[in-house]
Amino acid sequence: MATFLGINLFGLFGQLLVGLINGSFYALLSLGLAIIFGLLKIINFAQGALYMLGAFFAWMALNYMGINYWAALLFVPLAVGFIGILMERFLLRPIANEDHLYSLLLTFGLALILQGAFTHLYGSSGLSYAIPEELKGGNRLPFMYLPNYRAWIIVASIIVCAGTWYMIEKTKLGAYLRAGTENPQLMQAFGINVPLIVTLTFGFGVGLAGFAGVMAAPVYSVSPDMGSNMLIVVFAIVVIGGMGSIGGAILTGLGMGVVEGLTKYFYPEASTTVIFAVMVIVLLTKPAGLFGKEA
Amino acid sequence: MKPMKKSLLTAAVATAFAVSGAQAAGISDDKVKIGVLADMGGVYADICGKGCVTAVEMAVEDFGGTVLGKPIEVISADDQNKADIGSAKVREWVESEGVDAVNGLVASSVTGAVTKVLTDNKKIALISTSASHAFTTKACSPYNAHWTYNVVALANGTVKPMLDAGKKKWFFITADYAFGHALEKVASGVINSNGGEVVGAVRAPLGTTDFSSYVLQAQASGADVVALANAGADFVNSLKTAAEFGLTETADVAGLLVFTHNAKALDPNIAGGMKLTTGFYWDMDDETRAWSKRFKDRHGSIPAMGQAGAYSMTMHYLNAIKEAGTDDGDAVMAVMKKNKPNDFFARNAELRADGRMVHDMYQVRIKKAEERSNEDDIFAIEQVIPGDKAFGPMMDQCNFLANK
Numbered sequence: 217m218a219t220f221l222g223i224n225l226f227g228l229f230g231q232l233l234v235g236l237i238n239g240s241f242y243a244l245l246s247l248g249l250a251i252i253f254g255l256l257k258i259i260n261f262a263q264g265a266l267y268m269l270g271a272f273f274a275w276m277a278l279n280y281m282g283i284n285y286w287a288a289l290l291f292v293p294l295a296v297g298f299i300g301i302l303m304e305r306f307l308l309r310p311i312a313n314e315d316h317l318y319s320l321l322l323t324f325g326l327a328l329i330l331q332g333a334f335t336h337l338y339g340s341s342g343l344s345y346a347i348p349e350e351l352k353g354g355n356r357l358p359f360m361y362l363p364n365y366r367a368w369i370i371v372a373s374i375i376v377c378a379g380t381w382y383m384i385e386k387t388k389l390g391a392y393l394r395a396g397t398e399n400p401q402l403m404q405a406f407g408i409n410v411p412l413i414v415t416l417t418f419g420f421g422v423g424l425a426g427f428a429g430v431m432a433a434p435v436y437s438v439s440p441d442m443g444s445n446m447l448i449v450v451f452a453i454v455v456i457g458g459m460g461s462i463g464g465a466i467l468t469g470l471g472m473g474v475v476e477g478l479t480k481y482f483y484p485e486a487s488t489t490v491i492f493a494v495m496v497i498v499l500l501t502k503p504a505g506l507f508g509k510e511a
Numbered sequence: 512m513k514p515m516k517k518s519l520l521t522a523a524v525a526t527a528f529a530v531s532g533a534q535a536a537g538i539s540d541d542k543v544k545i546g547v548l549a550d551m552g553g554v555y556a557d558i559c560g561k562g563c564v565t566a567v568e569m570a571v572e573d574f575g576g577t578v579l580g581k582p583i584e585v586i587s588a589d590d591q592n593k594a595d596i597g598s599a600k601v602r603e604w605v606e607s608e609g610v611d612a613v614n615g616l617v618a619s620s621v622t623g624a625v626t627k628v629l630t631d632n633k634k635i636a637l638i639s640t641s642a643s644h645a646f647t648t649k650a651c652s653p654y655n656a657h658w659t660y661n662v663v664a665l666a667n668g669t670v671k672p673m674l675d676a677g678k679k680k681w682f683f684i685t686a687d688y689a690f691g692h693a694l695e696k697v698a699s700g701v702i703n704s705n706g707g708e709v710v711g712a713v714r715a716p717l718g719t720t721d722f723s724s725y726v727l728q729a730q731a732s733g734a735d736v737v738a739l740a741n742a743g744a745d746f747v748n749s750l751k752t753a754a755e756f757g758l759t760e761t762a763d764v765a766g767l768l769v770f771t772h773n774a775k776a777l778d779p780n781i782a783g784g785m786k787l788t789t790g791f792y793w794d795m796d797d798e799t800r801a802w803s804k805r806f807k808d809r810h811g812s813i814p815a816m817g818q819a820g821a822y823s824m825t826m827h828y829l830n831a832i833k834e835a836g837t838d839d840g841d842a843v844m845a846v847m848k849k850n851k852p853n854d855f856f857a858r859n860a861e862l863r864a865d866g867r868m869v870h871d872m873y874q875v876r877i878k879k880a881e882e883r884s885n886e887d888d889i890f891a892i893e894q895v896i897p898g899d900k901a902f903g904p905m906m907d908q909c910n911f912l913a914n915k
Contacts, residue, residue: 227731234723241721332552339557339812341772342747346780347755354757360727363755435755436720437747437776441554445718480713480724485687487724488716 239473270429296426458508
């Protein structure tokens, strides 16, 4: 086997690829949060619980209604997004003018309620959701075995991330959105319905969490606390990427996946902390984040 | 509460005796109170939690609700898997609520803290679901009864038969905290002393979501067996990933601590065929089925091994009170160790001097999808491991035995 400086290169390539796969998953998750956190300035601590909801909805759709994975991939984000719209309209809007802490506490409470309700209903051990038939199996690459589903995660994540980035950064709708969050009064004066845009954007960001939940269901344990484990990491990624930068969140997600993957190879004990170490360094040297605009 | 003069007097006398250190005969506070401490809403809620409370309540009801003419009361609390919360609760229980024994007990860290409080107060710890073998070795106490299983039994039960079948090279994916380390250490000991070899290990932090990196490392090691020294969601996630990356085709994957509820959470196409060790399975014979059916009717799901254990040790404890004629910790424990427990759970059983309840363990195989007749049909019993083979001999690390 090829080695370089005593490191098994094949092993290293494998770890890099696995890191990229996880990174694309992080990118997908942080995208929704970056939109809500970065554009709407709402600290949505329920994002993890909504991701969990996406996975559970996929499971329920399959087991109660016979809706398969592909249909769930379409419908579950819509359902979760709709819940997000209700959340924004009836819970977050009344406190929109208060300090950011209020929305943080409200969404944190919501997350705990959702998590508790699902633990009560489905227990804490988790549920099983099989990989769809079409994506079972995998391919043997020279340096590792690549399961088809993991390849699909990369593809789906790139499509969704690129599409979202394009929509927000390059289309007229995206321009309205960015302008509406930057200067709501002015946009309203132009006859743009800013509250509606905010509601829809929140729904979209939350829908992305639901989408990620469906993507996760076949490979990770579908359990009530799957979201809380993920949330803090994803927040760190958004902070590293920089507030308000959609592209930043995507690239940072990918990058952090690789960093974490390499840590798992060289010093696994630190793998859950390495992202936070990076966050501390970034905040100390570049407080606005890697891709953020200096305030 | 309207105590009669006479019982008030008895209680006062009993308290005086207890305070003065003499052995108080009879039932303290005119009541036997059992506290059930467990994780009620967190990651371990399914394997003990409210199910342990139900099991203890069932035992009390089956016993008749009273012992020596005094009522038996069951109370419970959530320890949230935190040692400080658990030990504070138990201190409150024994010091101001008259709790005589604590049942349940899940996370080993909590149990470690709680057993200290109980030992200081000479109250009995009935440990149902904790895995660490410390409670009957390094951290043993004359007031500990460790019932269902421990890491030694898991390692002997799962590792030894695989070594005997010629699987010599082992790789560990270990949960990076006390429980995982203990399990890896004990299992490695069994491997090394039986001609096997540990070719590598990774320590994955608790709550790791993605195990693909570790699975690749395990694959690259060329091991015959990849042992998962973790539990709960970590176990489910790591096994799912192992199957996805084709590891289960090139090597055997051994789960060192698998509860029925975890096995149920796995796709039978992935987990089917995997061998593991358990202290109880609901579908062993008519006796276990009868009890488990009663449990399921009340609780809603089949019992985990610790829940069955919680019932069994409550029964043994109450019987011991009846025979000893008192709920005094020392006297009751003496009877518990003298009499052999024998019920649907405890087979060929004995509560050893070190507090370890030694009983038959079972090597089981997770059934494949086509073998299952219903959703609770999860394990097939492969072999019964006699208690002494599973738990091994008493170790000389237990100080209260040495000091005797």
